[in-house]
Amino acid sequence: xxxxxxxxxxxxxxxxxxxxxxxxxxxxxxxxxxxxxxxxxxxxxxxxxxxxxxxxxxxxxxxxxxxxxxxxxxxxxxxxxxxxxxxxxxxxxxxxxxxxxxxxxxxxxxxxxxxxx
Numbered sequence: 001x002x003x004x005x006x007x008x009x010x011x012x013x014x015x016x017x018x019x020x021x022x023x024x025x026x027x028x029x030x031x032x033x034x035x036x037x038x039x040x041x042x043x044x045x046x047x048x049x050x051x052x053x054x055x056x057x058x059x060x061x062x063x064x065x066x067x068x069x070x071x072x073x074x075x076x077x078x079x080x081x082x083x084x085x086x087x088x089x090x091x092x093x094x095x096x097x098x099x100x101x102x103x104x105x106x107x108x109x110x111x112x113x114x115x116x117x
Contacts, residue, residue: 005062014046026094
């Protein structure tokens with residue numbers, strides 16, 4: 001999926017009839033970082049996990065500007081829109097926590113609750 005100069009590698013798991021949690025990993029992490037947490041949470045939620053730009057299999061199709069937090073945040077919002085996700089829980093760890101904080105401050109209406117680790 002090419003959104004705002006990104007080709008995100010992501011996994012959308014579980015029933016979208018259940019509350020969705022968007023997981024954002026830390027530096028040198030990838031899409032597998034939250035496997036254990038998702039196992040513990042089980043079937044109570046649906047899950048969107050993605051490789052952040054510069055990590056895993058996500059590709060940045062633009063110049064260096066697209067590695068900046070503002071551009072990455074816009075790319076994630078476009079991904080949520082494309083997937084028709086209006087609101088979700090948000091969990092960000094380390095570098096993903098910084099991105100989650102940015103998203104929360106600029107688009108608080110998109111997130112039910114936020115966990116920053």
